[in-house]
Amino acid sequence: MPVRATKRGAERTPLEQRDCDVLVCGASFAGLAVARELAGSGAKVLILDRYELGERQTSACAMPTGWVDALDVGASELQRFDKLVAHTAYRTSHWSLPWLYSTFDYRELCALLWDQAEAGGTELELEIATVTGREGFTVHTDRGDVSAPLIVDALGWRRVLSSGVGGVPIQPPNATLSRGLEVHPAGVGEEMELWIDHRYIRSGYSWSFPARDELRIGVGSFWPEHHVKEPTVRLARDLGLPPDGYQGNWIPHKLRAAAEDEVFFAGDSAGHCLPLTAEGIRTALYFGLACGRELRAVLDGRATRAQALAHYGAFSAGHERKYDSLFKLQRAIGRMTPSRAVTALAIAFESRRVSHWAFDHYLAIAPPTFVGGRPPASSGTLSTKRVAVAATT
Numbered sequence: 001m002p003v004r005a006t007k008r009g010a011e012r013t014p015l016e017q018r019d020c021d022v023l024v025c026g027a028s029f030a031g032l033a034v035a036r037e038l039a040g041s042g043a044k045v046l047i048l049d050r051y052e053l054g055e056r057q058t059s060a061c062a063m064p065t066g067w068v069d070a071l072d073v074g075a076s077e078l079q080r081f082d083k084l085v086a087h088t089a090y091r092t093s094h095w096s097l098p099w100l101y102s103t104f105d106y107r108e109l110c111a112l113l114w115d116q117a118e119a120g121g122t123e124l125e126l127e128i129a130t131v132t133g134r135e136g137f138t139v140h141t142d143r144g145d146v147s148a149p150l151i152v153d154a155l156g157w158r159r160v161l162s163s164g165v166g167g168v169p170i171q172p173p174n175a176t177l178s179r180g181l182e183v184h185p186a187g188v189g190e191e192m193e194l195w196i197d198h199r200y201i202r203s204g205y206s207w208s209f210p211a212r213d214e215l216r217i218g219v220g221s222f223w224p225e226h227h228v229k230e231p232t233v234r235l236a237r238d239l240g241l242p243p244d245g246y247q248g249n250w251i252p253h254k255l256r257a258a259a260e261d262e263v264f265f266a267g268d269s270a271g272h273c274l275p276l277t278a279e280g281i282r283t284a285l286y287f288g289l290a291c292g293r294e295l296r297a298v299l300d301g302r303a304t305r306a307q308a309l310a311h312y313g314a315f316s317a318g319h320e321r322k323y324d325s326l327f328k329l330q331r332a333i334g335r336m337t338p339s340r341a342v343t344a345l346a347i348a349f350e351s352r353r354v355s356h357w358a359f360d361h362y363l364a365i366a367p368p369t370f371v372g373g374r375p376p377a378s379s380g381t382l383s384t385k386r387v388a389v390a391a392t393t
Contacts, residue, residue, distance in 0.1 A: 015127060015144040020046040022295055023139060023146055025131045025161060026154030027053055029284035030267030030291075032113040034152050037292025040120025041299050046148070048141060050130045053114060054107030058249040060182060060209045060216040061109075062192075063282045065100035066368035071285070072116070076109035077102045078212040081192040086346050089197050093346040098356040099363060101192060103211040134161045137262065150264075150295055150305065154288065157250045157268045163261045172224045176254040176271075178204070178278055181228040182218030183236050184245035189215055196333070196342050200231040203334035208239065215241060220251065220278050222334045251278050253330065255323050258287065259313030262305065266291045270316060274365065275327040286366035290315055322365050 022038060024031045027049035038045055050056070065080050080102045084095040118124050129141035138147045139161065153161040157177060159170050172179070189210035200206045204221040217236045219228040233243040256271040258264070266272065266288045273280030294308035303311070336342055349355045 013143070015129060015141065015146060018046070018146070020044045020125075020146070020148045021299065022046070022150045022152070023048070023148035024152045024154060025049075025139060026152075026156065026267070026269075027051075027126055028056070028110070028154065028156075028267070029281050030269075030272070030288035031152065031154035032110060032117060033285045033288025034154065034264075034266060034292040034295065035117035035122075035124060036113055037289055037296055038299070039117050039122050041122060041296055043299050044123040045117070045125070046146065047124070047126045048129050048131055048139070048146065049126065050128065052128060053126055054110035057106040058247055059180075059281065060103070060207065060218065061106045061211070061281070062101060062103045062209050062216075063279075063285075064363060064368060065102040066363075067282055067285065067371070068102050068104065070368040070371035071113070073104070073109050073112040076104040076106075076112055078105055079103045079210050083192070085191045085193045086349070087193065087195045087197060088343040088346050089199060090340060090343045091346060093350050095349045095355045096352045098360050103209050103216070105211075131155060131160050134163075134263070150298060151262070152264045152266060152291060152295070153269045154266045154284075155269055157252050159256065159265065159269045161263050161269075162265075172250055175224070175250075176252065177224050178220055178222050178251040178253050179224050179226075179228055179248070180218055180220035180251055180278060181232045181246065181248035182216055183232060183241075183243040184214050184216055184247070185236060185241040185243070186213060187215045187241055188213065195235070196346065200235055201228065202226060204228075206231065206235050208235075214245075215239070217241065217243075218248075222253070222330055224250070251280065253278070254327060255316065255320055257313060258291075258316030259309040262309065264291050264295070264309065264312060271323075272316070275323060276330040276333070277326070277362075283366045286370055287316060289370060319365065 021043040022045045024034050024047045027047045031047055035045055068074055068077055080100045082097055082100055084097060086093045086095055129143040131139060131141050133140045137149060138145050193208045195206035201219050201221050203223050206219045209216040219232045221228050236243040252268050252271040252273050253275040254271050258270040267284035268280060272283040272287045274283055291312055294312040297303040298305055298308050
């Protein structure tokens with residue numbers, strides 16, 4: 001069950017003025033992946049988040065096992081699966097997966113990534129503060145301002161540090177967002193299940209992911225106007241379980257600019273959550289690693305900040321065709337959910353050849369082999385002055 005812990009009252013003292021080379025706003029998957037890539041760089045890395053590390057789980061916390069292994073975070077794994085059980089209004093299908101899928105403990109995975117980020121002498125610090133906005137290279141929080149020459153927004157769908165360039169709306173229900181809600185009742189299960197069934201949600205899907213001693217049951221809607229609490233409660237009760245431990249969030253389903261006005265964006269703030277499946281953990285890690293590598297190039301003097309922003313922005317935008325294809329499938333399946341066409345599609349995936357082809361292509365959007373591209377750690381200590389010079393255009 002998720003716990004939300006934050007500093008209160010006398011603990012919320014003003015942030016002391018400090019120098020840092022990299023300021024990462026957001027201490028979840030994307031932010032920690034960025035920090036992981038800076039291990040051994042000698043940089044001073046400050047992470048800001050509203051909650052303590054690992055204290056705000058907002059998803060089913062599952063990803064391909066290949067990513068768990070590649071990141072060396074196996075100690076967080078709870079359960080793994082080699083198939084997916086898909087229910088429609090007319091049939092239950094069993095889909096073979098060409099790779100394993102794992103549920104994991106969020107707190108433990110965050111702790112493991114943090115330990116990796118601290119390796120090699122990196123000066124890594126976490127401060128609990130709510131980020132409220134930005135002016136230039138100064139980030140505003142409810143505990144005061146912090147400045148840095150390299151800034152990352154990994155805060156989630158609100159894209160807090162955006163200057164609004166391009167006029168992209170991010171406020172629901174008019175923004176390009178899906179919505180999801182989960183409950184986490186105690187229980188055990190052996191099957192990872194999906195429901196593509198209009199009786200729960202007209203345009204979207206429902207799920208049940210076992211995680212050792214609990215079941216993560218939820219409903220996601222592709223249309224932000226459609227509420228998901230009632231169908232989530234109903235699904236849990238249909239499974240004979242109480243709707244305990246609510247958690248939910250808005251989910252971007254279209255790419256946004258990953259580099260804007262001198263700021264790097266990663267994870268949901270850049271719309272990196274995949275359309276159709278709403279899988280956002282693997283992609284947050286993937287793009288977080290890519291962002292961290294660009295920052296590392298600046299810290300090592302191999303690139304300027306402008307070059308890093310351009311390269312990272314182009315890398316993210318280079319995935320647009322894949323994201324657009326999934327978005328079109330999302331819209332199409334959303335429209336056909338009440339029909340037998342969805343069942344026909346589910347039957348097609350009963351073919352091992354079809355399912356393996358589709359899921360292999362799906363994994364290739366953000367493959368676990370990407371983790372192995374990590375650069376070697378550099379020696380020495382970087383001063384903030386040196387980073388500021390390296391970051392100039």
